[in-house]
Amino acid sequence: MAILEVGGLTKHFDIRPGLLGRLLSGKRRQTIKAVDGVSFTLEEGTILGLAGESGCGKSTTCMMIAKLHEPTAGTIRFKGRDIAGLDRAGLRDYRLAVQLIFQDPYESLNPRFTVFDLVAEGPRALGIWSREETARRVLEALSLVGLKPEEYKDRFPHQMSGGERQRVGIACALILEPELVIADEPLSMLDVSIRAGILDLLRDLSARLNFSCIYVSHDLSILSNISERLLVMYLGMAMEIGPTDRVVRNPQHPYARALVEAVPVPDPRYKRPIPAIRGEIARPIDPPPGCRFAARCPQAMDACRRDPAPAMREVGPGHFAACHLLDMDAPDSGTAARAL
Secondary structure (H helix, E strand, O other): OEEEEEEEEEEEEEEOOOHHHHHHHOOOOEEEEEEEEEEEEEEOOOEEEEEOOOOOOHHHHHHHHOOOOOOOEEEEEEOOEEHHHOOHHHHHHHHHHEEEEOOOHHHHOOOOOOHHHHHHHHHHHHOOOOHHHHHHHHHHHHHHOOOOHHHHOOOOHHHOOHHHHHHHHHHHHHOOOOOEEEEEOOOOOOOHHHHHHHHHHHHHHHHHHOOEEEEEOOOHHHHHHHOOEEEEEEOOEEEEEEEHHHHHHOOOOHHHHHHHHOOOOOOOOOOOOOOOOOOOOOOOEOOOOOOOOOOOOOOOOHHHHHOOOOOOEEEEOOEEEOOOOOOOOOOOOHHHHHOO
16 A cells, blocks of 8 residues: 555746846746655555755655645655645644654754753644653663763763764654655765664664665665665656666666676775766756757757657566667676676
């Protein structure tokens, strides 16, 4: 059963150029197409990986699902209910059911709060438990994420390491017993030496507490170890989605293939070819028609630049991709996939 259904999700931001920009371009207003028609479903109790370069719209998508941004268009249905029409009581219930783990534990924790007050802030704001019950659950949540309550509850964020701060952030999300957790690159600000511990913790808690999860990262080696399904985004649009193993071992879109090929192979004898994509990610301001990846794609045809962006097409059981080249045989990516 799908706990989350996202259909045609779109978020555009209007920007007004300065005087010099208006004089040079003649444009009064431009549009940032941060997210442009993304659709997917998340099954109950599963983990969906969301991959792509910085600036692809991953975090904006998560912010809309968490109802911190309002969509320009599209629908978000949680357990069959459209969240756009929630009343005050419905919004309160949704806040209880959907929680965010933020990317930067240095910025997301209030430096004036102790660990106890940080974890207790959500229940206190929503007024769901008594003071005694809140205190009991705070201590349980700290134990759950591997922090000794008596040792950490009176500490401030500056008195902890990055990994300990992120564990506090996880406790802040899990104390409300959510049904959906959105983890927005929770490892990106941490040392490599402690990333594995946090990743194992999230995977273990998802199985023990049976919550669904959207895990955001640009690192496919992480997503291939934690997620059952994988969604690849580029410049606000979905390029490929399917079971993680299928997407990693047989990527159908050139961008997904390049992401797989960019993962290091732990074999000093293997000489990895440089991924064929060129240039930097384009700006999402008034992007040109056609496939968003056409300007960087080594296999781009005239149709990729001229025709409307291709729709998602099923290329295998539960595996979809949006590319004009789907009728062509994909190159072998087995060596790269073995690294994952």
